[in-house]
Amino acid sequence: MAARFIPATSDPIAPETPEVIAITVDGAEVHGFLGQTLAGMLLATDTLAWRRTSFGDRPRGAFCGIGVCFDCLVVVNGQRDVRACQRRAASGDCVVSHRDQPILLDRDESGGAR
Numbered sequence: 408m409a410a411r412f413i414p415a416t417s418d419p420i421a422p423e424t425p426e427v428i429a430i431t432v433d434g435a436e437v438h439g440f441l442g443q444t445l446a447g448m449l450l451a452t453d454t455l456a457w458r459r460t461s462f463g464d465r466p467r468g469a470f471c472g473i474g475v476c477f478d479c480l481v482v483v484n485g486q487r488d489v490r491a492c493q494r495r496a497a498s499g500d501c502v503v504s505h506r507d508q509p510i511l512l513d514r515d516e517s518g519g520a521r
């Protein structure tokens with residue numbers, strides 16, 4: 408099944424005059440529309456990854472898009488662990504790429520986890 412793309416100008420449920428908002432993402436200004444999620448705004452700028460994993464330093468972005476996988480975490484206005492696919496953008500939001508906190512394992516002398 409092919410994806411269906413509806414141009415914004417012919418989207419029957421789009422507001423007639425969407426309100427343009429601006430946020431900053433890692434210091435760069437990004438424009439979007441009121442009602443978009445942060446993930447939607449990031450994807451609209453062709454940004455596919457905005458988080459790095461603690462294991463393997465792998466890039467992550469939106470995966471499920473419905474708030475289940477937590478791959479899309481960002482820091483918003485200083486608050487960590489915000490799911491970009493669930494948080495609607497507000498004008499002036501300061502979004503910073505997320506880097507997982509290292510997980511420190513309590514190891515015994517043989518190197519095994521306790």
Ligand code: FES
Nearest residue numbers: 470472474477492
């Ligand atoms: S993309 Fe899966 S929780 Fe946001």
